[in-house]
Structures are given as structure tokens and as C-alpha cells.
Amino acid sequence: MTGPAIAPAYAGVDELRRVARELLESGEVRVIIGWEDARRGARPVFITDPAEADKLIFDTRCVHNLVTYLDPRRDHVSELGRIGLVVKGCDAKAVAGLLRESQLSRDHVVLIGMRCGGVLEEGELPEPLALTPENVAPRCYGCDNREPTLTDHLLGEPQPEPPRPVMTIDERVAALDDLPLEERWAFWTEQFSKCVRCYACRQVCPLCICERCIVEKTQPLWIESAAHPRGNFSWNLTRAIHLAGRCVDCGECERFCPVGIPLSLLNRKLQQIVHDRYGYTASDDPENAAPIGDYRLDDQQEFIK
Amino acid sequence: MSERFFISETDLRGLTADLLDGGTEVIAPVATDICQSPSAVAATACTLDGSKVEIDYRQLTSADDLDLSRGLPQLSLKEFFLPEHEPLCRWRQKGTTVQVFEVPTEFAPRVVLAAKPCDAAALAVVDKVMNWDYEDELWNGRRAATTVINLACQVIDDSCFCTAVGAAPDDVKGADGLLTPVEGGYVYEPATDKGRALVEDFAARFSADVPADTIGGQADDERAAARARVADNLEIDADSVRDWIEANFEDPLLTHLAMRCNGCGACTGVCPTCHCFDIVDEQEGVGHGTRRRLWDTCQAPTFTLHASGHNPRDTQHVRYRQRINHKFSIYPLRFGEVLCTGCGRCTRVCHAGQDLVEILEAIDIAARRPRDAEPAEAAS
């Protein structure tokens, strides 16, 4: 029986461990946040002891977007001191998002960029697998940032493009768009009926950083907290709209959802609209201003009547 | 040895059909394509390959839906006894006059078929808090109305640890009977009057012929093997763990469990024993509304937030500690039961890598360590 081959780690792991060790030894950072191999596969790791730098890995299982740990509300992380964060290109875009919105000060984090060739949909495997159309994370397709630019260190070697997935996210969005409205509505009703309002999507999203989320507000109550269709639609659509133009497509919301709601389809659709109307897609250049938070004289506004 | 019966594969499906035809709700594990839309195009829109299935406990519409060869459903049986949201009362207000209407506390009889033993055991564990001085009629009403028939586990992975916390893959705790897969069908052992009633009411489906040297022995062997498989994953001294947590509340081992935890609450949602709830009023129109209870999570930052702004648990560290404390120390101290049946869902669903097997192992080691030895290395 054949399956996908085991893939070697991406180039740059030795460099990564060396850089991490040096950053900790010199005191330039107090903690390195990267990925490690554990009982159930790859997962985030917090290293404060330079002797443990060899725990760091970088392979196709390193799916997690570690930028979520830069959320200013995560006191238990920020109180450690300056952070050395390992980032893929997609992750670096999230850092740019935080910088753009003044939620992070650039000197609070040392960014260790890894040249990446794509990741698996799920990293909880004993060995890294070679990427195939069936197992690659669909969001990797067409990645424009395999060599992140927002970095302090850039490690590894240029990697080939990841394989095209069986169906790209854009194709999935298009398939939904092609449905008549009632069927599309029925599809999302079915999906949101699964929602248990755990807020995993919000907690893991690197750009969901509001000190007080709209769903926590009671005066007035904007979104009902019960997991009935009314509340669920309200929550999921509001979150998607609050991310329009900000979402970096890291896919973590969908990956974390314990009931498997295809949130990436919602976010991608809004991303397409923002791109069409404002010519903008989130990048890892913090100077590139986002439509929300930036006004241009030539902004389309025919919808204002 | 308790009474044993044999029921064939066909007869079990037939029994399901009998129950459904008689108007009894049947809940069982069902495998569904990851996208449930009836539209074929939409189906391909969200599946990568057609074979991705979700397993859920669902109300069956037909005996054909019954699928007993699968692993653990992604959500537990909890939602059928403590729904994600349920009305506690309804009101109608006109001027200053308010009428409050009761909600039913009696429910139609129903059967859960092929429950996972960890999910059924969880019901017995939560029964304790639900009857602590005040009897929760909504929970009890649903419990009374439900006959739970377990299916001894065959699909076990390395996140299962039921045997470490007083449950087992072939347990009947919290359930009314147990089915064990054997050649051609199942051995059925009723554990309560409700479980026995199933045999009495559908006698034609069952046979009392369970020879010990064939299917009887098969059942026993299967179950022993399953227990051994789970015990391999984790063994702890739950009492020592309970006492160590109580005595070492501020130990770095407990406060540094949560570095990678996102506070998302997925673990509490999928957990069969997590029962914390919120109560809210929902205005549903002019002058009327519903007071509901809904699932809540101790992992949410606002769980213990006072109106004054003070929050006794204001970092993820201490919120995660609360979860471990509640399950493995507080509940055992108050009710004599671990608030966990080792189903492993929290570990499987945590995509940040929090691993309860690893955590319990570390605490168990610390608990068993002699007092004057080195402090435990934090499971970071």
C-alpha cells in the first residue's frame, strides 16, 4: 500500500536552532515561539532555555500560525519579555496586520522567517508527509510570500511551489457562488447550525484582538450568545465582516473549529470583494495601508446613495 | 455473571426499525459527509475528497443510518441531556403584569443506541452535581426518559485514557446495557430495569443462547484487549493527583500548562463532563421572551469577570489551571468522582497541542514523587 512519502524537514532547521539559541543566550529575546514535535505531532513550543533550542522543527507539519501568541491580551506570553517568533510567509502577513493597526510594537518581536514550500492541512502526524493535491492545505496554493520579507532573519532555501489542491479555495467559493441563493442559504444554515459558540475561531485568529469582542458586549447586546441559528449566523457573519480586508488566509479558524465549519470560504469571499473594489490584499508590508483605516479620494463609493 | 443475550446484526437493525416505527426516538452514531448540503456542487465545494466523514450522535430517521463500526463521535452525548441552549422559562409582559410560563420537565422516552462507554459514564458523573441539594428537573427528566445502550469500544487510539479515570471501554456506568460486537452480531448485557425492558419488549430480536466457549468468550477477550489497549496509554493514581493539585495550587507545573492554550473553549465544548452554563434572557418580541441556559466555558476570559471589572481569573494560565483543578481535584473532593471519563476529545480537538495524557502523566509523576525530591519539570 502506498501513501504520500515521508518528506524531509525543510532546509534551514539547523540554522533555525542556532539562531534561536543565540538569541536566547544573548538575551535579545526571552522566549522563542516555534514548533516542536510532540506525542501527537507538531505543535507550538515556547522555549526560554537556550539548551532546548534543538526542540525546534520546521517541516510540512508546521501549520500553526504562531502570530496568535502576539495578541496583546495574552498576558502570560507578553510578560515573558521580547519574543523571537518563527514565521512562514503567511504568518508574516499577520504580523504586518498587527503593525499596521498599531497593535504591536516592532521592537517587541524578533521575526525569524522560514522559506516555505507549503504545509499539510493538519500537522498532528507522527512524520512530515510530502505534499500531494489531497493533503496540502488548500490556502497554500498560489502563495505569493514563500519567502517572507517582514523578517529579522531569513532562513532556509527557496522551495518549489506547493501542489495544486484537488479543489482550490477560489474554486470552492465559485462553486458556492454558482448556486441559486436558496441553496447557498441552505448550505450556510446547515453549517452554522453546527456552531457551538466556542469562539475557537476568534481565539486563534491572529487578527481578532479586540480588547472586548463585540459578542461580549451586553449594553446593548449586539449578538445573542445562545447557539441557535439566529445567534450563530449573527456571530459568524459579524466576525467575517470584521475581518474583511484584514484576514491573511492562514486558515487557522477553520482548522480549529471543532465542528468543521468551512470558515475559509466566507473569509475568502470577502477578501475577493475587497480586492475587486479596493485593489487590496493583505501583504506582509505594514506600510501598505488597508482599506479599513485608510481613505483615498478615489475610493469607490457608488453604494452611498 | 449478568444475563447475556445474543442479537444478530440484522436483528439489531430490525430492533432499531421497531423502535422508530413505534414512535420512539433513537439516537445513535451516524457518519455523514463533511458537507451536508443536498446540492452536489456545494458538496464538492467543501470536501477535498469525498471520503471525509464526520461521526455524530444523531436522531435516526431510518435504521439504515445506523453505523456502528466507527470511532468516537465528535461531540458527546451531553447535548441530549444538557442542550447547547434550552429554555428555563418563558415570560409575557403587558404593562406591569408579568406571566412566567413553565417549561416541560418530562420528556418522551427515547433510546441511545451504541453509545460510547466514556460518554455514558459521563452522564453518571454529572448526575452528582445536577442533584447536589437541588435536583435539576431538566437534566433528570431527560435522564429518566432515556435508555442508554453502550457499544463496547473497538476503535481506540492513543488519546483514549478512560481506564485511568475510573471508566472503561466496556463499562456500563451511566448506561442501561452493553452491546459487545462478536461474530454475526452482538452480545447484549442489560444492566438496569430499563435495559432489561428492551429484551422483554422486543423478545423476538434476542436469543438467550450465548455459549461461553464461542461468542461469550469472544466478547470477554475483545473487552479485555480493549481495556489493556487503553491502559497502555495512561495510568495514574487519581487520588494522589487530586490531593497533589489541592496542595500545590500555585506550583509552576500547574501554572505553566497553558502557554500554547488559546482559550478557545473547544475542549469544554466537546467534553462529555464539562457542564458549566450561563443563564441569559432573550427578548423575542415586544413583551415576551425566553430565559435560557446555554453552554459556557471556564476558558473564556469573561467567565469570572465581575461587573466591577475585577477578574479573579484574568490570564489563560489560571483559567487552564481551573479546568484541571475542577476535573481532577475539586469535583473528586466534593462528589467522589473525577470529572473526566478519558474520552480524549479535548486532546484530539486541541489544535494548539494541549495534551491531557501528557499533562496528567506529569501531574501523576509529581504527585508520586517523594516530598524532598526535585520539583517537577513544567510540561511546557
Add this chain to the structure above:
Amino acid sequence: MNIYHPLLTTVTEMVDETPDTRTLRLEFQDDAVREGFDFKAGQFGEYSVFGAGESTFCIASSPTREGYIECSFKAIGKVTTALREVNLGDTVGFRGPYGNWFPVDEWKGKDVVFIAGGIGLAPVRCVIWNVLDRRDEFGDVTIVYGARSVEDLVYKRELEEWASRSDVKTVTTVDPGGETKDWSGEIGYVTPVVEKTAPKADNAVAVVCGPPVVVKLTLPVLDKLGFADDAVYTTLENRMKCGLGKCGRCNIGPVYVCKDGPVFTAAQMKKLPPEF
């Protein structure tokens, strides 16, 4: 009726204790409930405005006064803001009484010292009246109460009533800068005023309630005066929802504030893990 089903009360009196604190007097709408309702000083209830939700307050009136219950609150959150908008004759929901109580019967023959700060007087007021309504059964009664300013003193009418009684020693204080020109009470924070008042600890019990800082600073003073830890009582508050031990929210370590409390002795409090 399930255990979460609320009883109905009518607002029969409303007093604005301070610009932001209001007391409501509530009478049960059902005759049988009104006649049979009983509780003990220190217990709490879940008061609700239908449509806004439930909020937890102690029952601020004494069980010796039948036919009504009272609550005092500040409008801070959604429900308390809605309660603030309630008028005479409106309906307020109630579930309770929940929790434990001050063991007033065990204090017979003893001196009783009441110490409170700010709105902390609300949970103490119920037991003050409980003791005063059974005055003969107790020794000396001392009340030390303080707030940030004269305006912030709650239960002003009752403070005057207590001060005018010869069988109660009442000491009222406001923070320095909080006095008015005609203020004749003490000026100082509650804790030093307690020290100055120096109630005798021998055969006495003390009840302390107030903002955490007041309680925290007053306990050592009582200790110094000779009060044993199990002779000092306080009432804790924590965020609560069900009030009856099931929703898992109010616990401090293995102690459930709604079941093992809200009344605790200083001895019990000191054993609690640092989680409140």
C-alpha cells in the same frame, strides 16, 4: 416548576441611597409565597428584570421583617441598569434564598461588632437589623461604617436611627476630603477608625464587609485587637449565575461561594486559594 423558575415580586418602595445606589423593596405577588417565605440573614437571591437577565445580591432586609425583601445595588452592568429603570408597581423576578447565613443564634450573649465600607453595608444591614430586632439576646452592639464621602453613605436614614439608639454604639466615617461642612462624624478610612474605636474582642464576634481593600486591611486590625479568626465573619461575592451550585462559575478552589458561602469566617477565608 423547575429550580430555575423565578418567583414574581412587585416593587413597593424605592430609595436612592446615593446617586448611584438604589434600594428596592419587593413583595411577593403570590399570597402563599408571601406568607411562607423565609430566609436567614446573609443569604442571597437572583433578582431579575425580564428581558435583561438575573443579577446576584444579598437579601438586604432582615428575616425578622416579614412580608417583603429588599435589595440594594449599583447600576454597573446590563441587569443592574435595567433594575435602575424599574418603577413602583413593576415586576421583578426572584430566585432564592440561596447560600449559607450568619449564625446569629450562636452569637447570643456575645458582643457583636459590625464593620462595613461603602455598599458593603448592604449584606451587613440585614444582620444588623436581625440582631437589633432581637436586641436582648446580645451584648454590646457596635457599628463602624464608612464611605468615600457623605454622599456615598448608604442607608442614611438607618444610620441616623442606629446612632440615635442608646443601646448601639454607631461610628460613621468618611474618607479625608469626603466630609461636608456640617459633618459631625469621624473623618478617616474605615480601618484606622476601627482601630481607634477599639472594640473589645473578649466574648465578641465581628462582621466585616466592604470593598476587598477594606476587608483586607481590617482583618489584621481585628486580629491585633484579639479577635480569633473564627469569630470574624465576612461575606464574599463572586460572579454567580445559577446560585445553586451547578453552573460551575463561582468556585474558589473547591469552595463554592453559592453553597459553602457567601458567609465565611476569616479562618475559612485564609484557607482559600488565591483566586478571588
